Amino acid sequence: MDDKAAPGSPDYDVSIVGGGMVGASLAVALGPTGLRIAVIEAVALGDAGQPSYDDRSVALAYGSRRIFEGMGVWPGIEARSATPIHQIHISERGKFGFARLDRKDTGVEALGYVIKNRVIGEALLGVMQGFKNISVICPATMKAIKVGADAATVSIEMQGEKQEFRSKLVVIADGGRSDAREKLGIAVRRVDYGQIAVVANVSIKNVHHNVAFERFTPNGPVALLPMADKCYSLVWSVNPQEADALLSLSDDEFLKRLHNHFGDRLSSFVKVGKRDAYPLSLIQVDEHVRSRVALIGNAAHALHPVAGQGFNLGLRDVAVLAQVLCDGHDAGQDMGGRLLLEHYARWRKRDNFVVTSFTNGLVRVFSNDFFPLTVVRNVGLIAVDLFPPLKRSLVHRTMGLAGKLPRLARGLSLQ
Numbered sequence: 001m002d003d004k005a006a007p008g009s010p011d012y013d014v015s016i017v018g019g020g021m022v023g024a025s026l027a028v029a030l031g032p033t034g035l036r037i038a039v040i041e042a043v044a045l046g047d048a049g050q051p052s053y054d055d056r057s058v059a060l061a062y063g064s065r066r067i068f069e070g071m072g073v074w075p076g077i078e079a080r081s082a083t084p085i086h087q088i089h090i091s092e093r094g095k096f097g098f099a100r101l102d103r104k105d106t107g108v109e110a111l112g113y114v115i116k117n118r119v120i121g122e123a124l125l126g127v128m129q130g131f132k133n134i135s136v137i138c139p140a141t142m143k144a145i146k147v148g149a150d151a152a153t154v155s156i157e158m159q160g161e162k163q164e165f166r167s168k169l170v171v172i173a174d175g176g177r178s179d180a181r182e183k184l185g186i187a188v189r190r191v192d193y194g195q196i197a198v199v200a201n202v203s204i205k206n207v208h209h210n211v212a213f214e215r216f217t218p219n220g221p222v223a224l225l226p227m228a229d230k231c232y233s234l235v236w237s238v239n240p241q242e243a244d245a246l247l248s249l250s251d252d253e254f255l256k257r258l259h260n261h262f263g264d265r266l267s268s269f270v271k272v273g274k275r276d277a278y279p280l281s282l283i284q285v286d287e288h289v290r291s292r293v294a295l296i297g298n299a300a301h302a303l304h305p306v307a308g309q310g311f312n313l314g315l316r317d318v319a320v321l322a323q324v325l326c327d328g329h330d331a332g333q334d335m336g337g338r339l340l341l342e343h344y345a346r347w348r349k350r351d352n353f354v355v356t357s358f359t360n361g362l363v364r365v366f367s368n369d370f371f372p373l374t375v376v377r378n379v380g381l382i383a384v385d386l387f388p389p390l391k392r393s394l395v396h397r398t399m400g401l402a403g404k405l406p407r408l409a410r411g412l413s414l415q
């Protein structure tokens, strides 16, 4: 896609800063509307160093599958690889409580799917290429944004040259460390968790039966997401010193350490792939929109990966913003008008709040060794396991099916 770099017309309806998993999803969602869209992405898409489409995998909630279906992206993802999650086993190492979430409680074929970020990227780019109304401006770095009464002006640098163009709306999708957000002076609340996620693919000896594991330990949670061929995607959150140690161990020592840490729930770990590290923090903004500006994805909220919710939340931003813009466009409204954008912000408020609080709460509650709290949280796990309405409500929310759903989240196309 990077050779489709030259901006066409200098004027767009919507310019999207950041062509990562969330920004590219918005472009594809808006493709069928015929709106003129620009995607400005700093790193050549398809490049091995592309940060959004790296070697990680995401647990994609069932509700996100529906959004991708509505966008026409799901067949491309499913054809490449999507491992269904049939059951999630949640427990605390060395304690009595545990909970099992099962697809049988939901009436759908899977609680979610494990998909490589790279596969999501390829599928999005494949569909994006089919839309003549989407210009991918890449590799190009956003340098400044000026908001005027009728349009926002985005200044970029591309192959050493400066350019600028105007659009009715600029969408900020440049990730958790968003430069665009900073340039606009949008305040963030940032909490450093003091944890690093060590990520790798690990193979086990026996088949995994599509069970995902979330195991809390005093040093941080360990998540194992089932992939093809007896393989798991591991996200092991630890303090920075421990992360350094885990990264420098030999493969055999690493597998032994993982087994000691995770316990005997799975057959033995036999192989580990390349290990990477991601520092973890919570990032929140209060201001999701301004006149001619909207924030989506990690630029609006970056979460701890403990519950696998970050991208799913960002994709729901996409589904709602795309519908608000599409309906506004059909009604002849200004794409960057504050009233229209506030509709998006209001619609997303509850889901953002609940998922962020839930994720942050999990990290806090399970990293505290105060004895009464360990008892309460383990009783809580058992309650979830044994009390069907509580379990259904939790599953419904984590599958991205709670609240008022936009058309894409019902698997319907926008137009």
Ligand SMILES: Cc1cc2nc3c(=O)[nH]c(=O)nc-3n(C[C@H](O)[C@H](O)[C@H](O)COP(=O)(O)OP(=O)(O)OC[C@H]3O[C@@H](n4cnc5c(N)ncnc54)[C@H](O)[C@@H]3O)c2cc1C
Pocket (backbone or CB within 6 Å): 017, 018, 019, 020, 021, 022, 023, 040, 041, 042, 043, 050, 051, 052, 056, 057, 058, 059, 060, 140, 141, 142, 143, 173, 174, 175, 176, 179, 180, 197, 199, 235, 278, 296, 297, 298, 299, 305, 307, 308, 309, 310, 311, 312, 313, 314
């Ligand atoms: C270890 C780990 C595991 C995770 N697991 C899950 C999971 O299982 N499920 C889940 O839902 N979520 C998960 N997440 C969260 C998920 O990865 C993120 O929510 C998601 O990648 C955010 O996508 P984004 O497009 O908003 O931001 P990013 O992926 O950060 O993309 C931002 C894009 O903007 C570009 N950019 C930046 N600055 C500029 C600029 N100035 N000009 C132009 N372009 C720019 C970047 O090159 C990049 O392509 C996980 C996160 C981590 C760290």
